[in-house]
Amino acid sequence: MNKTAQREAIIQELRKMRNHPTADELYDVLRTKLPQISLGTIYRNLEQMVQMGMIRKLELTGRQKRFDGDLSEHYHMRCRYCDRILNIPQEELSGLDKELVLLRNRLQLEGFILELVGRCPYCAEAMSKMQEESVPDEEQEECTAGTTAQAL
Numbered sequence: 001m002n003k004t005a006q007r008e009a010i011i012q013e014l015r016k017m018r019n020h021p022t023a024d025e026l027y028d029v030l031r032t033k034l035p036q037i038s039l040g041t042i043y044r045n046l047e048q049m050v051q052m053g054m055i056r057k058l059e060l061t062g063r064q065k066r067f068d069g070d071l072s073e074h075y076h077m078r079c080r081y082c083d084r085i086l087n088i089p090q091e092e093l094s095g096l097d098k099e100l101v102l103l104r105n106r107l108q109l110e111g112f113i114l115e116l117v118g119r120c121p122y123c124a125e126a127m128s129k130m131q132e133e134s135v136p137d138e139e140q141e142e143c144t145a146g147t148t149a150q151a152l
């Protein structure tokens, strides 16, 4: 398999995976399809594609480097509980964008790395299920009725 085909396979897989994989995670997926590919090859290709602006490397604190095949402008949130990386559309932080532009002019910033940290929907759901289970049924019904009344 030549270098171009290898690179093509790597970038296609990265674009398919929406979870901002590490080189190791990409390797796990790719080696099932391309048994001859090595982790070193994947890592080298990822770094080259970052240099060429074909993909992005996420600047997250103290973790394995993660890669993103989605070049559109967006922010990332890291889940503190499962380490999942979520995309946050730029529109949701448009106020912040304006502030940063102002700040950039004032402080001559060359860029910014913003890491949002929180609880992802999967962990939030898991935790609310755990809470539901600990609440007796009767109490839960009362609670729902209360909310409906308020909404009306």
Ligand SMILES: [Zn+2]
Residues within 6 Å of the ligand: 079, 080, 081, 082, 083, 084, 119, 120, 121, 122, 123, 124
């Ligand atoms: Zn999570």
Ligand SMILES: [Zn+2]
Residues within 6 Å of the ligand: 020, 068, 070, 074, 075, 076, 086, 087
């Ligand atoms: Zn992303």
